Amino acid sequence: MSDNIDTPSTQEQPPSSAQEAETNEKAPAAPPSLIFLADRIREKFPEAVIAAKEWRGDLAVTVTREALHAICRFLRDDPEMDFDYIVHVSSVDWPDEPERFEVVYEVYSIRKRHRIRIKTRVPEHDCIVDSMTDIWRGAEFMEREVFDMMGIRFRNHPDLRRILMPDDYTEGYPLRKDFPLQGKGWRDTFEFLNDPAN
Amino acid sequence: MAHLEDQRSTVYHVDPSHPETDTLPTLRTEELLLNMGPQHPSTHGVLKVILELEGERIVKSTPVMGFLHRGVEKLAEHGTYHQFIPHTDRLDYVCAMYNNFAYCRAVEKLMGITVPDRAEYLRTIVAEVQRIIGHLFWLGTQALDIGAMTVFFYTFRDREILLDWFDELCGARLTTSWYRIGGVERDFTPELEQKIRKFLDYFPPKIDEYVVFLERNRIWLARTKGVAVISAEDALSFGLSGPTLRGSGVDYDLRKYESYGAYPRCEFSVPVGKNGDTYDRYWIRIEEMRESIKIIRQCMDQMEPGPIMADVPSVTLPPKERVFTNLESMIQQFKLFSQGFDAPVGEIYCGTEAHKGELGFYIVSTGGGRPYRLKIRAPSFIHMGAFDHMARGYMIADAITIFGTYDIVMGECDR
Numbered sequence: 001m002s003d004n005i006d007t008p009s010t011q012e013q014p015p016s017s018a019q020e021a022e023t024n025e026k027a028p029a030a031p032p033s034l035i036f037l038a039d040r041i042r043e044k045f046p047e048a049v050i051a052a053k054e055w056r057g058d059l060a061v062t063v064t065r066e067a068l069h070a071i072c073r074f075l076r077d078d079p080e081m082d083f084d085y086i087v088h089v090s091s092v093d094w095p096d097e098p099e100r101f102e103v104v105y106e107v108y109s110i111r112k113r114h115r116i117r118i119k120t121r122v123p124e125h126d127c128i129v130d131s132m133t134d135i136w137r138g139a140e141f142m143e144r145e146v147f148d149m150m151g152i153r154f155r156n157h158p159d160l161r162r163i164l165m166p167d168d169y170t171e172g173y174p175l176r177k178d179f180p181l182q183g184k185g186w187r188d189t190f191e192f193l194n195d196p197a198n
Numbered sequence: 199m200a201h202l203e204d205q206r207s208t209v210y211h212v213d214p215s216h217p218e219t220d221t222l223p224t225l226r227t228e229e230l231l232l233n234m235g236p237q238h239p240s241t242h243g244v245l246k247v248i249l250e251l252e253g254e255r256i257v258k259s260t261p262v263m264g265f266l267h268r269g270v271e272k273l274a275e276h277g278t279y280h281q282f283i284p285h286t287d288r289l290d291y292v293c294a295m296y297n298n299f300a301y302c303r304a305v306e307k308l309m310g311i312t313v314p315d316r317a318e319y320l321r322t323i324v325a326e327v328q329r330i331i332g333h334l335f336w337l338g339t340q341a342l343d344i345g346a347m348t349v350f351f352y353t354f355r356d357r358e359i360l361l362d363w364f365d366e367l368c369g370a371r372l373t374t375s376w377y378r379i380g381g382v383e384r385d386f387t388p389e390l391e392q393k394i395r396k397f398l399d400y401f402p403p404k405i406d407e408y409v410v411f412l413e414r415n416r417i418w419l420a421r422t423k424g425v426a427v428i429s430a431e432d433a434l435s436f437g438l439s440g441p442t443l444r445g446s447g448v449d450y451d452l453r454k455y456e457s458y459g460a461y462p463r464c465e466f467s468v469p470v471g472k473n474g475d476t477y478d479r480y481w482i483r484i485e486e487m488r489e490s491i492k493i494i495r496q497c498m499d500q501m502e503p504g505p506i507m508a509d510v511p512s513v514t515l516p517p518k519e520r521v522f523t524n525l526e527s528m529i530q531q532f533k534l535f536s537q538g539f540d541a542p543v544g545e546i547y548c549g550t551e552a553h554k555g556e557l558g559f560y561i562v563s564t565g566g567g568r569p570y571r572l573k574i575r576a577p578s579f580i581h582m583g584a585f586d587h588m589a590r591g592y593m594i595a596d597a598i599t600i601f602g603t604y605d606i607v608m609g610e611c612d613r
Contacts, residue, residue, distance in 0.1 A: 055544045056307055085450070086437040087549065088575040092562050104573075106547055106560065110434065110450050117547065138437030141583035149271070164264035164612055174272055175571075181276050 034059040037116050040080065045071055060117040068103075068120045069130035075107060075116070076135050083107040083116065086132075089142035091150040093177045100124040101152055105132065105139075122152060131157035149175040229257060234597060236265050242339065242601065243608030247585070249594065256597065259589045261582050266612040274572035278538030279305050279379060280515070282572070287373035289574065290610040292335050293553060295328035295364070297610075298377035300550035303458060304559035305379045307548045308541055309513050316504035317381040319497045322460035323394070324367070324376065326490040326497075330401075331360050332553035332605070333483045337408060340480070340602040344595075346418040349411040356404055359397065366390055380514035381507030391498070398495050405487055412480070422476040426588050426600045429474060436584040439577055440555025441482045442604055446474035452551035464496045476603040486553075513539045538567020547575075554578060554605050578604065578611035 038052035038061050048067030053060050063071055075083040087106040094100055099121035106117045122129060131154035132139040143154045144163040151173035154160055162169060171184040235246035244265035250258040270289065274282050286301045287294035299321060306313065313321070338353035361371040367390060368376040368383060376383050386394075412418050428438070430446040443450055451468040453461045469485035471478030508514050515534060516527035541563040549558035555577030562571040581604040589600050 056310065056546050058546055060545065084434050086435075087547070087556070088437075088558060088560060088573065088580075090560050090571075090573040092571045104560070110448060113455055115547075117545075136437065137432070137435045137587075138580055138583050141580065142437075145579070162264075164267040166264070174269060179272075181272060 034114055034116065037061075037081065037114065040078075041071060041074070044074060058115070058117060060119055062119045062121070065120045065122055065129055068118065069132065069135075071118065072105065072107075072132050072135050075118070080112075082109045082112050085110050086136035086138045086142070087115070089132075089139055089146055091146045091152055091175070093150060093175065095177045097121075098123065101127050101150060103129050103146065103152055107136070127151065128153040128155055130155045131160075133157055149173060151176065227252075232594070234594075236262075242606055245582075245601070245606065245608055245611070247597065249589075249597065251594065254593045254595075256589045256592055256594065259586045259597070261585050263579070263582060263608075264612050266608045268613065270613045271572055271574060274569055276568065278535065278567045279541070279569065280535055280538065282569075283377065283379075284373065284375045287375055288609055289576065289613065290552070290554065290557075290578070290607045291372055292607055293328050293332040294372055294374045295324050295376060296332070296550070296552040297557065298375060299325050299459075300548070300552060300557040301559055302377045302379050303550055304546065304548035304561055307546045308544070308561055308563060309379070309510075309539070310542075311380050311508050311510055311513060313381055313508055314505045316385075316501060317506045317508070318460045319501040320382050320386065320506060321377065322464070323494050323497045323501075324382075325459065326493050327360055327363070327394075329553040330487050330490050331357050333487050334360075336483060336553075336602075336605045337480070340599075340605075341412060341418060343598050343602050344418065344421045346412060346415050349408050352404070352408060352411070356401065363390060363393060378507065378515055380510060381505075384518075385506050394494065395498060398491055398498075401491055402488065405484060409484060419477070421596070421599055422480060424473070425476045425592065425596050426603045427473065427475045428584065428588050432587065433474065433584070436587065437580045438555065438584060439580070440551070440553065440605075441479045441486070442555060442577075442581055444468065444482050445471035445476075445479035447472055452549055452556060456549070458550070460497055460500070461493070463500060464493045466493050476599055479603055483553075540567065541565060541569075549575065552577065554607070554610075555581065557610075574610075574613055576610045576613060578606045578608070579613070581606065582611060 033054060035052065035054055037059060038049065041061060041063075042049045042052070045063070045067050048063045048071060049061060050064060051062040075081045085108040087108050090104040090106070092102040092104065094102065101122045101124065102119055103122065104117060104119050106115070108115045120129060129152065131143055133143065134156070140158065141163065143157055144160060146152050147154065147160055148162045148165050161167065165174065169186070171186050172179060230251040232249045232251055233246060234249055236244040246262040246265070248260045248262060249256050270285055273285060283298055283301060286297040289297045334353040334357045338350040341347070342350045364374055365371050367386070368374050428446055430448050433443050433446040434448060439450065447470055449468050449470045452458070454468055466489045469482045469489070471482055507517065511530060516530050520527040521531045543563060543565050545560070545562040547558055547560045549556045556575065557577060558575035560573040560575065561569050564570040585600060589597055592600070
């Protein structure tokens with residue numbers, strides 16, 4: 001996570017310069033930078049913003065866990081931000097880093113037509129963040145999925161249960177990086193009708 | 199909902215003015231818990247909903263999902279970017295093409311690839327054909343579920359024509375995998391182009407035919423008008439998208455908001471409903487089919503011959519005929535499939551307007567040939583989050599209309 005603010009750079013672009021020129025000619029005007037959104041959050045919550053990065057036209061802002069709820073409320077209620085639409089809630093596992101899990105909220109403003117990704121980090125021994133269900137109601141199911149798959153808990157969530165895995169599933173959280181792709185054996189415990197072994 | 203609340207409070211009253219009221223035994227009333235699904239035909243797969251009922255009215259509903267969970271997101275972390283395309287077919291298996299499209303666009307955004315013009319047109323045409331197929335499927339099954347059987351045969355007749363094209367185009371009717379990162383797998387043949395043009399004239403009168411079946415059917419009207427109502431504000435807060443959101447009067451359509459493919463070069467309108475009920479969503483889907491025909495026609499007229507795959511050898515696949523005749527191309531293909539291409543470090547989200555709603559892919563890359571994390575924003579899953587809110591106060595039978603109103607497919611919901 002770098003601290004500096006990147007603008008979309010051309011160095012990663014694999015195509016040759018000729019194709020580059022053609023691309024620019026064809027594409028309509030490049031979408032305006034969204035970095036002003038990050039600046040505004042930083043203005044309002046100077047301590048909370050850890051990093052802001054814009055890449056490929058997506059703006060991602062990393063904030064502290066404590067300020068996450070207040071920032072999300074600000075994002076929805078501030079007339080200049082106006083993020084009324086929740087796109088997805090996701091999570092990423094970085095097992096080698098001290099704050100292991102990353103919770104990602106992506107929101108969109110239908111009226112202003114801009115998009116922002118708010119991220120926060122939580123350590124493994126205390127993986128809990130505030131639920132955004134009271135801000136965007138759609139967060140309820142999305143957060144349940146994050147809990148189910150990654151084991152991150154959400155404070156003040158109305159109904160934090162497993163959603164895709166069975167309620168009595170005890171093998172842990174399948175999308176964590178230390179969970180093997182083949183599973184941990186639970187699915188081999190079922191009996192089948194025509195199984196010659198039985 | 200106010201009138202529904204009133205009705206609910208009067209359901210169990212024993213008439214106090216009745217002369218024999220005192221002699222009647224006291225009626226014991228209690229809430230009934232009803233398990234609906236997972237083997238209920240109208241749940242379109244394996245969805246279970248626990249309904250708490252007061253008489254026939256739904257007091258609370260709890261969707262139970264995950265019967266079709268296959269861990270697609272986990273699988274994505276263990277394969278290359280190219281290898282994940284066939285997995286996307288199995289998300290929303292009714293509309294595989296659009297899933298391919300959404301995924302390929304996301305990877306192209308990650309890699310910074312621009313797709314050549316002809317490929318953009320081909321992709322847009324096939325995506326719109328797929329949208330028509332999706333809406334025809336929805337129209338037939340939704341009407342069938344709530345008691346109007348006839349239209350099912352008509353929509354499936356026309357859906358067959360389109361699926362046969364897919365068969366001709368890529369050899370499969372449902373699990374197509376025709377889109378490739380940077381372009382498409384193969385071009386239309388002249389015969390196929392002719393068939394498409396013929397269909398453009400054949401289809402619009404057929405839409406009017408379906409409309410006649412339904413809009414003069416009083417039962418169907420009674421079961422869709424004013425059922426599964428959601429306000430625009432609530433719909434946004436729940437993150438609904440596609441016709442489910444537009445039925446409530448929000449014109450959020452990514453084809454217009456963040457235009458992609460050949461859509462910016464086509465003229466079309468986005469139908470928007472007023473009442474936010476199932477009937478409005480039906481109307482939107484019917485109108486969208488007409489708009490799709492317009493888009494396909496414009497694309498067919500504007501399309502010019504040209505390459506169908508971006509020329510970025512480190513990422514895109516070589517044409518098949520070169521793979522069989524040229525050693526370098528064969529090595530290139532082999533390396534791309536076995537090791538993948540080297541993606542830059544970064545993360546992107548790319549949403550695409552599938553016929554159900556916003557289908558998005560969030561990809562985190564730490565370099566190398568495999569995604570570090572791939573998250574699928576599946577509209578069916580997010581729509582189910584609003585189910586309880588939309589079902590309260592309605593009858594049990596309306597629960598079926600509400601599944602239908604989302605156009606739910608469990609493969610996508612459970613992933």
